[in-house]
Amino acid sequence: EILMSESQERMMAVVAPDRLDDFMAVIDTWDVEAAVIGEVNDSGRLTIDHFGQRIVDVDPRTVAHEGPAYERPYARPSWQDELNADSSARLDRPATAAELAEQVLAVVTSPNQASPAWITDQYDRFVRGNTALAQPDDAGVVRVDEATGRGIAIATDANGRFTKLDPAAGAAAALAESYRNVCTVGARPVAVTDCLNVGSPEDPDAMWQLVEIITGLADACRVMGVPVTGGNVSLYNSHGRAKGLPDSSINPTPVVGVLGVMDDVRRANPSGWFEEGLAILALGTTRDELDGSAWTRTIHDHLGGLPPRVDLEAEAALGRVLLALSEVDGPDGERLVRAAHDMSTGGLIQSLVDSVLRHGVGASVDLAQLQSRDGVDDFAALLSESGARALVAVPEWAVAAVAAAAEAEDVAWARLGTTGGDMLVVSGTDLLAEGAEAGSSAGGPLVLDLAELRRGVEGTLPALF
Structure with missing residues (x-):
């Protein structure tokens, strides 16, 4: 024993x-x-x-x-090509500003995207008093040396839908998101752990998924320069080949944790802004990538196509920008970065909703600069789940510094708007443009009252349970 x-x-x-x-x-x-x-x-x-x-x-x-x-037989599933061919491009997209607003609210208040506070608040995440950041921030940050303030940041991420569409890319995307979250709070990623959850390895389809996940994660770790120091697997998450079902396994779900180090946890960046009058900037490039997204799941109950492209070099460059900005102070000793939040499941609109609700400070956002640069419409700008992206909120005097840091690493950036008020107001170039004609309804900005938004986002899980 x-x-x-x-x-x-x-x-x-x-x-x-x-x-x-x-x-x-x-x-x-x-x-x-x-x-x-x-x-x-x-x-x-x-x-x-x-x-x-x-x-x-x-x-x-x-x-x-x-x-x-183990040398078990494995092969690409016979249904994989059909799954990948079933792109979300065939799905109906919102045709009016009202439809877009309705679908945005449906996404951010869905069980997978709504606030988990009903669960997480039941746990004392400040035990022993050394927690510097905790959920709902991008990573948990814990002080390990009271004398110096040195600490660690930890983030775990997974997306079984992306991994079902492409197991290797899904594993790499999970690593990229955890890596990004650690950088967002201002910590330097140094190590990886994982939990690889798949179906029965006696099923050649599930065994192929496991092999692809391991290969994709290993290759991505080499590129990102972070070693896997430990981990585990959970296998046999399946009830066998049920009659009439081509696949009875769970979505293959590699959970990837990244640990980072910080010299001083007092410099950790929260995910939401406290102050009015801050400039909001988007870092990274937005593409029209909706396959496997929260939108396709919530609005259409659909899974198919190919996941967003994983660009690990872009992820590393974004990480370097976030870390560099996190170390900078202004002329009066003020922190340059006042808030930072990654963009992932739910896209830009989810990140904006998280950020305004964190401390109850609203924002006015104009998508025009981002759209002009990336060539996407209002819908894709808000709900696309492209990787290697983040939001930062900084004082006006720091906008030039953010631009310089981003351009030095060839990371795209765009001014989105300004913090303040008790509303989240988003305007754009087509559906959300003032007076725009789309279908039979005039367009107009997306206007979300923070109090009503909070009731919806925080009320989902209590209502279910």
Whole structure:
């Protein structure tokens, strides 16, 4: 039981003998049980004794390097091509400003996009008092050294819908989103952990998904320069081939966690703005990428096509911009970045809604500059889920600094608007343009009252449960 049990919340440490007392002092500080169980030697053997009886004496390579390897058959599913051909391009898009507003509200108040506070607020996420940021911010930030303020940031992300459409790209996208979230709060990504959730590896379709996920994640980690330091799998999430169903597995869902380090957690960037009069800027390029999106799920109950393109070089460049800006102060010692939030599931409109509701400060947004640069209409500008994008809110005097940092890394940027008021007002170039004609209704800005918006977003889960 001691050797083979898989009890959780355990680890092993190899400690220099002259530092053992220091190590145990840290252990005692946190009321953790610990025991010295052995020592490193030059025998080349792993030996384990139990009450004076030698029960293990092996070459360590037989355990660490020569264990059994699964060689299960796998193949691209016969239904994959049909799934990828079923693009969201065939779905009806909103034809009027009123339809767009209705669909935006449906997306941001859907169970997957609405506030999880009803669940997360039941947990004391400030235990021991060293939490600097917690949900709903982009990453959790914890102080680990009170003297210096040094700390860590952790984010986990997953998108089973993207991974169903393209397992390798979905795994890479999960890594990219977690990496982006860690950079958004101002931490430098250094390590990755994962939990790979798929169907039965005895099913060649699910085994193919697992192989693609592992390959996609490994390749992406090499590009991003962050190693996988540990992780696990959850297999057999399937009830077999049910009659009439081509696939009875869960959507393959790699959950990817990224850990980052910060020199001072007091500089962590919140995801929502506190102040009025800040400039809101979008970093990154928006493309018309709606396949697998929250919009297709919420409005059309549809899954098909190809996920947004994963550009890891663009993700790394965006990360460098966010980290550089997070380290800058103004002439009076003011922080340059007052808020930062990634764009992911739900697109730009989800990020805007999250940001205005975080502290109840509204915003006036004009999509024209972003649309002129990226060539997208109001609908795609708000709901596309292109990667490598983020929002930042900065004082007016800092706009030039953001532009310079973005241009230095060849990251596109656009001025979106200004914080303030108790409304989120979004105008654009077609459906949301003043007086625009679309279908049978005149266009006009999207106007969301923050109080009503909060009731909708925060009321979804309590109403369901």
